Amino acid sequence: MSNKDQFASRWGFLAAAIGMAVGTGNIWRFPRMAAQYGGGAFILAYTLALFLWSAPLLMAEMSIGRKTRRGPIGGFRDFVGRRHTWMGAWMVMVCMLITFYYSVVTGWCIKYFVLAMRGAFREGVDTAALWTSFLADPRQTIFFHFLAIGACGLIIYRGIKGGVERVTKLMVPALFVFLIVAALRAATLAGAGQGLTYMFVPDWSKLALPATWLQAFTQSAWSTGAGWGLMLTYAVYTSRKEDISQNCFTIGFGDQTAALLAGLAIIPTIFALSPSVEAANAAISTNNTGLTFISLARLFPKMPGGLYIAPVFFLAMVFAAFTSLIAQVEVGVRAFIDGGWSRKKSTLMVAGATFLLGLPSAIVPGVFDNQDWVWGVALLPSGFFVMMAARKFGAEKIRTELINPSADIRIGRWWNFVITYVSPLIFLFLLGWWFYRGIVDNPETWWKPFSRFTTGTIIFQWAILLVVLLLANRALARWTKGTPEEVD
Amino acid sequence: MLKTYIWIAIILAINWGGFIAFLVRASRRQAGRAKGPKNSN
Numbered sequence: 001m002s003n004k005d006q007f008a009s010r011w012g013f014l015a016a017a018i019g020m021a022v023g024t025g026n027i028w029r030f031p032r033m034a035a036q037y038g039g040g041a042f043i044l045a046y047t048l049a050l051f052l053w054s055a056p057l058l059m060a061e062m063s064i065g066r067k068t069r070r071g072p073i074g075g076f077r078d079f080v081g082r083r084h085t086w087m088g089a090w091m092v093m094v095c096m097l098i099t100f101y102y103s104v105v106t107g108w109c110i111k112y113f114v115l116a117m118r119g120a121f122r123e124g125v126d127t128a129a130l131w132t133s134f135l136a137d138p139r140q141t142i143f144f145h146f147l148a149i150g151a152c153g154l155i156i157y158r159g160i161k162g163g164v165e166r167v168t169k170l171m172v173p174a175l176f177v178f179l180i181v182a183a184l185r186a187a188t189l190a191g192a193g194q195g196l197t198y199m200f201v202p203d204w205s206k207l208a209l210p211a212t213w214l215q216a217f218t219q220s221a222w223s224t225g226a227g228w229g230l231m232l233t234y235a236v237y238t239s240r241k242e243d244i245s246q247n248c249f250t251i252g253f254g255d256q257t258a259a260l261l262a263g264l265a266i267i268p269t270i271f272a273l274s275p276s277v278e279a280a281n282a283a284i285s286t287n288n289t290g291l292t293f294i295s296l297a298r299l300f301p302k303m304p305g306g307l308y309i310a311p312v313f314f315l316a317m318v319f320a321a322f323t324s325l326i327a328q329v330e331v332g333v334r335a336f337i338d339g340g341w342s343r344k345k346s347t348l349m350v351a352g353a354t355f356l357l358g359l360p361s362a363i364v365p366g367v368f369d370n371q372d373w374v375w376g377v378a379l380l381p382s383g384f385f386v387m388m389a390a391r392k393f394g395a396e397k398i399r400t401e402l403i404n405p406s407a408d409i410r411i412g413r414w415w416n417f418v419i420t421y422v423s424p425l426i427f428l429f430l431l432g433w434w435f436y437r438g439i440v441d442n443p444e445t446w447w448k449p450f451s452r453f454t455t456g457t458i459i460f461q462w463a464i465l466l467v468v469l470l471l472a473n474r475a476l477a478r479w480t481k482g483t484p485e486e487v488d
Numbered sequence: 489m490l491k492t493y494i495w496i497a498i499i500l501a502i503n504w505g506g507f508i509a510f511l512v513r514a515s516r517r518q519a520g521r522a523k524g525p526k527n528s529n
Contacts, residue, residue: 197489200492250510253510260504
């Protein structure tokens with residue numbers, strides 16, 4: 001492995017990994033979830049999820065990547081055995097299927113940053129019409145999708161040190177500064193107090209609802225990138241002396257810090273500037289895009305200094321989305337590099353495929369919704385496969401031979417228990433609850449495989465992917481070439 | 489509002505405090521490495 005394909009410093013790795021974790025979900029989903037599911041009670045459940053799901057999984061992923069020096073496909077083959085290569089391939093495929101439409105999302109953020117720079121969010125502008133007319137214009141959605149994946153491809157093409165590390169070291173600190181600016185502006189608005197109360201004071205009764213725990217754990221899983229294969233891939237480019245436990249907790253807490261900053265920026269703004277509490281609640285109860293591109297865009301003109309805050313907010317969205325997109329594309333690129341391809345050829349292949357296969361989501365909003373519905377949940381089985389890999393390799397062996405020798409903070413036996421028993425039980429609960437709700441809430445239609453938001457479409461599309469990967473397992477095991485490389 | 493501020497302080501102390509503490513530890517270790525022999529990495 002050339003020096004270009006290694007992180008030059010721990011800061012470089014941390015910036016890339018925090019950028020990987022902090023995405024649009026921190027900004028447009030976490031504040032909504034916190035406000036809807038009990039404020040401080042949700043945040044405490046979300047913090048618990050870091051210890052019981054996200055951080056243990058990130059540590060397991062980083063151990064696989066650092067030991068095998070391969071992406072998820074080769075990593076699972078070498079770490080668990082040839083018969084389990086399909087599990088790593090599942091992680092790569094799910095990550096790529098998300099990347100296809102996430103590039104489209106990144107394009108939306110770029111578009112709204114451009115609109116904010118032009119001062120488009122003026123008093124009286126119909127932001128709902130602005131959003132729907134943008135989505136209905138394929139030339140625009142395709143152009144911004146192309147811009148997002150094109151820029152991402154150029155960065156990855158330049159390698160880890162010269163591309164990914166250099167860019168994320170600038171973008172991630174800038175993202176935090178932008179969120180702090182937006183949070184300070186929001187928290188000092190007249191009437192922000194009600195939003196702060198809504199966001200932070202715990203409503204303990206919400207902890208009795210399974211939905212609160214489901215949302216807290218899935219938010220943590222999606223947000224930190226645990227189980228995506230992203231951490232596993234970035235770990236390939238780290239030194240063997242890199243501290244797994246400390247890095248994983250830094251990334252987890254960094255992700256939560258960004259989410260709380262976003263909450264501080266968004267919820268007080270909505271409560272301070274909405275005409276009524278009902279209107280504020282309606283804005284929070286809408287979906288991710290509705291909150292960001294319609295409700296918030298409508299409120300910026302009412303905010304003193306809103307003309308300047310809007311570009312800052314949407315640039316934060318761009319940076320959050322873009323640094324996550326880089327990590328996702330790298331997962332695909334690494335799979336090809338492991339297959340013996342050059343980085344340049346692999347990048348062209350993955351970026352080109354992302355552009356082409358993202359087109360249906362860019363053109364038809366229904367396809368986007370369906371793909372987000374199906375593959376977002378597929379990250380739960382991805383995480384489960386990492387737990388299975390840890391169990392098969394031996395949790396104690398990972399802890400004593402891979403995590404602790406280079407650890408500043410040594411991990412105790414609790415980690416073995418969590419990764420072997422607690423996290424798998426949480427997985428069963430989360431997935432079981434997700435399917436149960438899907439069936440109970442839609443008793444007549446849940447089974448339909450070609451509907452946008454049914455349990456049937458999830459099962460149908462997962463089954464196709466699973467069958468293909470199981471049939472291709474031998475070929476996938478042969479795909480990874482060469483011997484493991486050392487980076488020390 | 490006092491109750492709100494207390495809860496803000498508790499939640500931010502856990503999350504932001506955790507992040508800052510880990511960042512400080514990471515920077516100390518990075519500084520330690522930088523002081524070490526050049527071929528140690």
